Amino acid sequence: MTDTTGPNKEPPLEHWHSKDPFDPHSVEKFTPEQERFYMASQWQMMWWKFRRHRIAVISGIILLLFYISILISEFLAPYDLQTRHTKYIFAPPQSIHLFHEGEFIGPFVYGYKQRLNRETLKREYDVNTSKPYPLRFFCAGDEYEFWGLFDANLHLVCPDEKKLASFFWLGTDRLGRDILSRIIYGARISLSIGLIGIAISFTLGIILGGISGYYGGWIDNVIQRTIELLKSLPQLPLWLALSAALPVTWSPILVFFGLTVILGLLDWPGLARAVRSKFLSLREEDFCTAAQLMGAKPKRIIGRHLLPSFASHLIASASLAIPSMILGETALSFLGLGLRPPITSWGVLLNETTNINAVATTPWLIYPVLPVIIIVLAFNFLGDGLRDAADPYK
Structure with missing residues (x-):
């Protein structure tokens, strides 16, 4: 193809590309698909790759519906949380x-x-x-x-x-309360505890991991030894010990926030190590050196240059960390060391199934485990899709 723009005119770069890199006049016009691809941002390319992961898209829709439901739990639930039907105790679905x-x-x-x-x-x-x-x-x-x-x-x-x-679509419990309504109300606590916990965990992980990887030296040694100490402790016994240490005189709301803080404080070491390893490699790159020579402060370099370089990794990590928070709350409440009535969560509902006789005679009491399974699987599939979309080699 010959250059029709004249010998002294160069075609716009956004509409043309070279067929032969050694011949500056050998160019051809981009097709609309090529132009759309070459002009796309990193986030647009991630979105296009994510949309091809059908299971991840379906999981994202399911999670979106669950989180929308916690905004209108009262409307979705057939009955109020504490409404009792004394004539229908242990009524089947x-x-x-x-x-x-x-x-x-x-x-x-x-x-x-x-x-x-x-x-x-x-x-x-x-x-x-x-x-x-x-x-x-x-x-x-x-x-x-x-x-x-x-x-x-x-x-x-x-x-x-x-x-x-x-x-009673899912039956009633020992007090005649509708299980479906209580599952819908419990979603508000179980799902929000994951978001609040991950906010605490990510804040600590990014700050401490970023400081450790960027500055190095004795600061890095102190933070890494602290991480190794926390990682060496068995997670479940540590959860049990800290949950049991919460004062029994605390109100259910304080217990909720206390449990959220515990889950967040124990989940940050893994993320901090990932952030540190990324910072150790990125701080040697040319763009980081250029920012330092231009007089940029460490806070700006970390916030404007280093973190955005692997934001996709952070998003994928968050999608995989939230279900661990939900499972942690469910496990602690199931064992009686987490949330307590009148607060209702999926773990509190499952606490009634600790009696094997109750499960044998009224198996519908274990239905609250179904949304837990759905949420955990949806978050894992969503995390897989986000990780694949963020991987530049796929």
């Missing part, structure tokens, strides 16, 4: 149906007939399939205070109170 005797009715449930077994002294529930009870949507139900701002009673779904007094 109710199935949702659409057809009754071949006729389409819409979402409905069948009612229960409760009876007391004289031999075992247990409540038994028989499903009455003779009459369907349609469910209502966007309906008035239990009153609640939405985020402490105003009173409301709007719910996504509720039973027809005139015909059916109950709707």
